Amino acid sequence: MERLPCRFNYNMRKKLLIKGTGASPGKAEGQIVIIKSPAEFSKMKAGQILVAPITSPTWLLVMQKAAAIVTDYGGILSHPAIVCREFGIPAVVNTRKATKVLKNGMKVVVDGKRGKVYEKK
Amino acid sequence: MESGVKFMKKNNLLIDKTMKAFERVAFMGGDFSDPFAWWPLNFILYMPLYMPQFTRDLCSDYRLLRKSTPIEKIAQEHQYPTALWLDLVSFLSGSKMAGLKKEEGIKIILEFLKMLENLMVGNIFCEDNRNIVWDEIEVKRIINRTSWVETKLKPDFAKLFARLHSGLISLDEAIFWNTNCATREVHGPYKVKWENTPCQLIVREYYNLNEPKLLPPNLSSPFKSVSTLTIYDPRVRFDFPILNDYTHDLPLVENTKAVFGVAIRHNKIELLNTKGALKETCELIEKKSLEIGSWAESLTKKEQVVETVNRYYYRVKPIRDLLGKDWQAPKPLVQSIRKKISSFKPVQEKKRMTKKQFYQIYDPRIGP
Numbered sequence: 001m002e003r004l005p006c007r008f009n010y011n012m013r014k015k016l017l018i019k020g021t022g023a024s025p026g027k028a029e030g031q032i033v034i035i036k037s038p039a040e041f042s043k044m045k046a047g048q049i050l051v052a053p054i055t056s057p058t059w060l061l062v063m064q065k066a067a068a069i070v071t072d073y074g075g076i077l078s079h080p081a082i083v084c085r086e087f088g089i090p091a092v093v094n095t096r097k098a099t100k101v102l103k104n105g106m107k108v109v110v111d112g113k114r115g116k117v118y119e120k121k
Numbered sequence: 122m123e124s125g126v127k128f129m130k131k132n133n134l135l136i137d138k139t140m141k142a143f144e145r146v147a148f149m150g151g152d153f154s155d156p157f158a159w160w161p162l163n164f165i166l167y168m169p170l171y172m173p174q175f176t177r178d179l180c181s182d183y184r185l186l187r188k189s190t191p192i193e194k195i196a197q198e199h200q201y202p203t204a205l206w207l208d209l210v211s212f213l214s215g216s217k218m219a220g221l222k223k224e225e226g227i228k229i230i231l232e233f234l235k236m237l238e239n240l241m242v243g244n245i246f247c248e249d250n251r252n253i254v255w256d257e258i259e260v261k262r263i264i265n266r267t268s269w270v271e272t273k274l275k276p277d278f279a280k281l282f283a284r285l286h287s288g289l290i291s292l293d294e295a296i297f298w299n300t301n302c303a304t305r306e307v308h309g310p311y312k313v314k315w316e317n318t319p320c321q322l323i324v325r326e327y328y329n330l331n332e333p334k335l336l337p338p339n340l341s342s343p344f345k346s347v348s349t350l351t352i353y354d355p356r357v358r359f360d361f362p363i364l365n366d367y368t369h370d371l372p373l374v375e376n377t378k379a380v381f382g383v384a385i386r387h388n389k390i391e392l393l394n395t396k397g398a399l400k401e402t403c404e405l406i407e408k409k410s411l412e413i414g415s416w417a418e419s420l421t422k423k424e425q426v427v428e429t430v431n432r433y434y435y436r437v438k439p440i441r442d443l444l445g446k447d448w449q450a451p452k453p454l455v456q457s458i459r460k461k462i463s464s465f466k467p468v469q470e471k472k473r474m475t476k477k478q479f480y481q482i483y484d485p486r487i488g489p
Binding site: 025026038056057058060061063064079082083085086087088 | 283284286287288290291292294295371372373374375407410411413414415418
């Protein structure tokens, strides 16, 4: 898991891929893994960026492995938001289309404070 | 109604704060009617099927009880402010659906606010950092008598406690199916001193974790309750503890000063003061969350809704207990839900709500 230093300025150089609601502050970068149901949990490796429609208590074990989490749905009181704030994992929720726009293996930077996901070149 | 108006004016600050809190959740969460903002989806998606009935039941029970029991006693029976808060939320959001007259709705809402005041001694939200549940003497006693684990000396404990808190939130949601659950109470922040510097204490209490009436068949939780005390740097902003959540802009793990945890497991008290005990507790809680969550998600949609309804009714168990009534949802309601659900198509399309519309719907002082 690679956490970015605070002064890392990526806004000028990176392409914005998707935005949503910033639910847990912090920045992290990594490779995207899209998981749509518990049946796909085995795809998750430590340090990856978890992209899911929404999470529930069943997802706790895979969430722990993630460097950051991006979801299609959810508000600031949703499960991914609350759990990520406790863990200190950056999270962007309510993107509406993360599981469609983002692709497996893409390298991205997640800004949990601003609620944005950038492409990492 | 005149006396009601006077009382209303006195409580305007409280109502405004309530509205502000709703607003924060609604608008910061993106879309107010986002069913995915809560878990499970059924809670919001199918709420129209049982909400009016629930509110009517709650209202008639409350009125029946109110005739013979003083407000203070009803409040004390709830024990924890969250249970009362949840009832208040139900009234606020459902009073129109339940067909209550405006004056009647306002009267009951104000009585609930009075009960909340009674239970919390002061501000219902912690924006001014005032004590809501424990008084100063209790906090001092706790601070002095607790065997704290300093995270400066044992940094792993901050991470393990964050893991424990996440696990507890998930287990709690798995049992109660939505984030508005009645099995936990988070209170504070209490102003405390740690190493002679001002800090804040947050108390997280999870009880009823092994409630046989709510746990799925053949699944039980080894824990009766788990409580943690955490001292944080004062810069961390906790602003929403009543719904057991908060927004802040600083990582909790890095700003944890000291921790203490205790679990009651099979009626035996266990201190969570070693890494081994903490890890084992975290793993057990995570395993149970997975088991219970998987069970819930494996049910048919119809049965999920019925289960959700029962959990929703569980919230008013204290009132029902006082009346000597069973807490479970009435059978005719369950039957009607089972009948309706095949033809009931929830509208999944979200509506964006303006602030004005939001206040019109949820402020009891504004008529329809």
